[in-house]
Amino acid sequence: MPIALTPRPVPEIKHLGDVKTRSANKRKIICFSDFDGTIFMQDTGHVLFDNHGCGSKRREILDEQIKTGDRSFRDVSEEMWGSLNVPFEDGFEVMEKTLEIDPDFQSFHQYCIANNIPFNVISAGLKPILRRVLDTFLGEEASSHIDIVANDANISADGSEWKPIWRHDTELGHDKALSVQEARKEAELACDDGSIPLIVFIGDGVSDLPAAREADVLFARRGLRLEEYCTEHKIPYIPFDTFADIQREIEKIKEEDDKKTAGKGLPARFNPRANLWRRVSSKNAVPRYVVMSPTKEEKMFLWPEAFTELKTPSVETIEEAFPVGTVQG
Structure with a gap:
């Protein structure tokens, strides 16, 4: 399914080809963000596995198997999700009690809506879970402006089976880089004035790099592994503590781009x-x-x-x- 390029009042994406830039003199900016550890401080899957599945000790062993390359991410994830035996509603109760949202995310999201900046979640998690979390913490109307690019799932009514439906037929299950590539291409086609959209990616871990490599501007949560990796390997990034920092930086980037390019052609911070x-x-x-x-x-x-x-x-x-x-x- 195509990734939305403009905020809209319903979650479905139907008219991508009709999208136009807001103004010939305003650069189209599109935001992509990781979910777990970025918008929310905890990992939604970990909360479920630790409370209703394999447990924290087994999960840590499985995580290590991914890091060492002994097993693929997709293979390990299927075991973790398959360990769950809890109805969706019961499983969501523990997430609602445990999850903490970034204190400034809601304000940032409203800023994106007001400034016609599409905000998309790109995640290796399960879309039904992420949507329910956003609906609960943001409200369904606000949540409907966010498109979620993630894996789908079959969850039985009694909770005895949780089976991911992988977005891509790879050992990663979801190729985040490919998803951003598709969005960039669609956005460029939608801009009939020849301008190139500015792609922003927000993340916290090294696993976000496949998508981050496709971005023009990368935000890395301060003090976590993505920032450490970027610093170590001299990868350009902007650190952030909360989404309020991201909002301020995007305003600066908009002003810089308008001054240097008048919103035409390549962005001032284009990633070749x-x-x-x-x-x-x-x-x-x-x-x-x-x-x-x-x-x-x-x-x-x-x-x-x-x-x-x-x-x-x-x-x-x-x-x-x-x-x-x-x-x-």
């Missing part, structure tokens, strides 16, 4: 790598490109799936270039 990574992101291109640019940062941006790739002989060449499990996500 976004197109580069798309051109060389196929598996066949990896070995040749690694020789050209062997830095750890470029390896992570080039083919982030390799860092959670299941250890099999079929990926021997890639594992040699990208040591599996060297980056935690």
Whole structure:
């Protein structure tokens, strides 16, 4: 399903091709954000697994299997979700009591609506859960302005079966980078004046890098793993403590872009790598490109799936270039 490019009063996305820029002199800005640890301080899945599923100790073992590359993210996730045995409503009760929303997110979301800035959630989680959380904490009307790009799920009425319906047929289940690429392409096609939308991504962990690599502006929650990784590998980013910081920075970026470009052509902070990574992101291109640019940062941006790739002989060449499990996500 296409990703929405304009706020609208209903959650369905139907008329992407009719989207126009607000003004020829105003840059279209599109925000994408991680969910767990970014909008909410806790991980929705972890809350469920610890209280109604495999438990925290088993979950930690499974998380480690992902980090070491012994098992794929998708494989481990299916075990975690499959461990649940609780009706959806009962499971949501513990999430409602446990989850904490960023104190300034609601104000930021209203700012996005008022300024015609589409806000999309990109998550490796399950869409029905994320939608219910947003409906509860924001209210259904406000929540309807946020599109959720995530995996779907089949959840039995008695809660005995929780089965993810993966968005992509990969070992990650949801290729966040591909989702942002699709949105960027659709947004560019929708801008009939030839301008290029500014893509913003907001996250907290290294696992957000596949999507972050496609953004023009990256916000990383201060003090967490994404910021540490960006600092270590000299990846441009803007740190934030709450969404109020993001709102202030976006205002500055809007003013800067309007002054330098008048909202036309490429954004002042355009990320030329976004197109580069798309051109060389196929598996066949990896070995040749690694020789050209062997830095750890470029390896992570080039083919982030390799860092959670299941250890099999079929990926021997890639594992040699990208040591599996060297980056935690």
